[in-house]
Amino acid sequence: MDKRQVVLKLSDITMQFGGVVAVDNLNLQVHKNEIVGLIGPNGAGKTTAFNCITGVYEPTNGSIEINGDVVIENYPKGKMKDAYKGHNQGKYTRSLTMLPDKVTKLGVARTFQNIRLFKGMTVLENVMVAMHMNQTESVFAATFRTKKARATEEAMREEALELLREVDLLENKDDLSTSLPYGKQRHLEIARALATHPSILLLDEPAAGMNPQESDDLMRFIGRIRDQFDLSILMIEHHMQVVMGICEHIYVLNYGGQIADGTPEEIQANPAVIEAYLGGDE
Amino acid sequence: MGLLHTWFPYILAGIAVGGQYALIAIGYTMVYGILRLINFAHGDVFMWSGLIMVYLVTVLPLWLSVILVILFAILLGTTIERVAYRPLRTAPRMSIMISAIGVSYLLQNFALYITGGLTKTYPAISWLQKTVTIGSATTKMVTLITPVLTLVLVFLLVMLIKHTKIGMAMRAVSRDFETSSLMGIDINRVITVTFVIGCGLAAVGSILYFSNYTGINPMSGAMPGLKAFVAAVFGGIGSVPGAVLGAFVIGICENLIKGAGWTTFSDAFTFVLLIVILMVKPTGLFGEKNLDKV
């Protein structure tokens, strides 16, 4: 067993929309400095799981621990009490919710499957927005440019430029974020997430739309930022080359349910996974 | 019994006004259901229908004027859609709303120019103005006709939406605009029909409304328009029966408030209701919840 500290733990997470169970009883752990993959065919509920972790959705049942503290927990109540189709009903009795910005403040940053950059802002501004939550100036100080506020702003700019240098976007700093080519937009999203000073990074299909060469670069890049920023990473990915290349542990979802988990080698040999991906015999 | 005796006339008036609001509200709720647009100009189409009636009656027989007014409202509404909304259909949501506000501003200013800012007197339709007495209340015929006519028209509309091909297309488009267009539904036709129905009913509403409140000026459409919109939100925007129910609730409450001597706040009440419903149940009574996709 892995001896490292568990930084993110999902227990029995179930997400039901109306009558559809999008995520069914997901149990997942991410250890410190680990890179974990979450794979599965389209519609398997991977992004929904991300949305539960980051507070965008309130899970129907189950609990989520971040750095050892339970921060999100819920159980089927109200109308859902009777409509609930998942497992472990009655196991949880608390209802803890957390807004996405609070989750981010706890050190969980994310990127999005369909890139969500701030369209009307420059590359540099995109990164600086993510630093806003860590600055302590009041709105008055920031507006009237007190000496301290100017220093804070300057420090933010320096750090943002440093991050852009890391992701090789320094020469694009004054371009409009949407004018960047696709691959660079993905890099910018990662830089923006890093700017929130996360300890856990959630990447939603970072290699989507990339060619093998770019995927290779991305793989090395993810490994590098993990070491450099002391991160634990959970990533959704379809490129098997990437997933098998860098993930230490992989969870496989299908139709919301968890069908397998293990090391890349174990997953590659798992018949259930092969069936989910290639379809069983008719 | 005594209490009912005092309040009965107000309730009666409320039901009548509610019916008139309902006829306007249907236009809002249907357009919103399909285009996700608050058609700010709808109240002004209503006002213009009233204004045109004033001018038509001076030269034409009444029955012809009524028909022409309804046709005029339909023409105006579809023209607005064609000129001001259709070109912006792919533009950000805020642009099309601004366009609607611009059209409203134009229609009001044009009415101001035509009327010279004076309040016109709506032609008396003698049959609607006839006095009738029910129990403790003496009222005009229009008060009794309105709810009946409204319910008949709404019934016909609901039948249309439920049982005809175009009705099915409307439901499909309001459910999912893009998929419907991919499925071969002629979106433009559906939208045009929506405006035809909405504006036609608003014109009928204007005849009833202005037979009741006979003064008409360029601003006459703004307040009933906003109230009808609130009715649509109250009932759950996109839902025709919801809008009708909302309109009756607003009409009755408003008149009860007037009866209680709080006339200044009878208009404000509508907005209090709006804010309360948006806080408590943002989707309205019969509305459906939409989840944002992340």
Place this chain on the structure above:
Amino acid sequence: MNKNTKVALSTICIILFMAFVYFGDMWIRPGSSMKMLITVIEKGSIYALVAVSMNLLNGFTGLFSLGQAGFMLIGAYTYAIFTIPAASHDSVYQYFNGGVIKWSIVEILEGKLGIVGHYLGMFIPILLAGLVVALIGFLIGIPVLRLKSDYLAIATLGFAEIIRAFFQWNTLGPVTNGSNVLRKYTTYKNAIFPVLVAGISIAILLLLINSTYGRAFRAIRDDEIAAEAMGVNLFRHKEMSFVISSFFAGISGALLAMFQTTISATPFTTVMTYEILLIVVIGGIGSVTGSILGAFLFTAASEWWLRGLDSGRWLGISSDLMRPGFRKVVFAILIMLIVLFYSRGIMGDKEFSWEGFIAWWKRLPETIRTWPKRRKAARAAKKDARDAKSAARAREKQGKQESADKKLSGEALFTPLPMADHVIVFDKEGK
């Protein structure tokens, strides 16, 4: 152009402008067109302030709010109520026994501090107007800012109407004078006053927009979900933007009260909010300088340039069509044209810069010279697009026919569309 030159250039322009307004208002006799220009600047600057405050919400925070007129109303009343001289109370509040507030901040401070007190006595009620509106904005914001785009618009519109009804309520008459006008309150003597107050306020708003908070606002505008994921507390920042916008709308309301010298709740309708919104649109949603330009153009057009349209003679043309109200119709049509064909407004989401201005100025002759050419090209492009569209429609129709024929066979998906040149026509004999 280096930074110092630009700063110097801007400073000189501002000083010249201020001097023109100050001395112009003092020396130019009423009735001349120069005086008209100064009145336009005076009123335009008040509208510029409220337009920028609305732009902070609509253009920079992405909140479609339509409550601006209501906020201005509160600001106007707050200022007026506290500055009506004690001696005038009986005549102003004649239906309410002279009202309940029997003193004026201006008079109290003037008595203690002289001329300094007089100006202080004007500034304090203006500030108070802003603070009162900010407080009310704060309270209104708590419920409404949880609503999405168009629901927010209609809820703020609703609150503005409630405010208007409230201020006309006779029970509050001893304070608000019910549905009667407030008048005789202290006002400024020179047009420089509103220009200065509005100018300083807009400068503060500009500083805010360019600060880290402004960036957070714009992030919310661009993508709420991403902003939240980046740790921006949506509600806190929306509320902040709403309160600040309300504060400055209140100040512009106070200035408007001073400009008009009498105030009543009647004109603060939705139409007024629409006009402010249209100013923002003309200038460009998301541009502060755009809103300022828009406000001056709007005021100049409606108060000055198009005046002739109402009186039968304009630019030497006279027509029977030109009677009162025609100006507003032309104006509304112009606005619709801007909304439909020039929806980015004058400035788009850019701000004024000297470089941009100089480049534009240099390009100007070229732009004018090539205008007919570009127009022709645009027309041709439009025609092409139309042709393509009708061709597509024809194809689609044909396609529909085809698919209707094949509906039952179920093979429509797999059969390629027949192409005209591959159809072989046999004649009667079947050769």
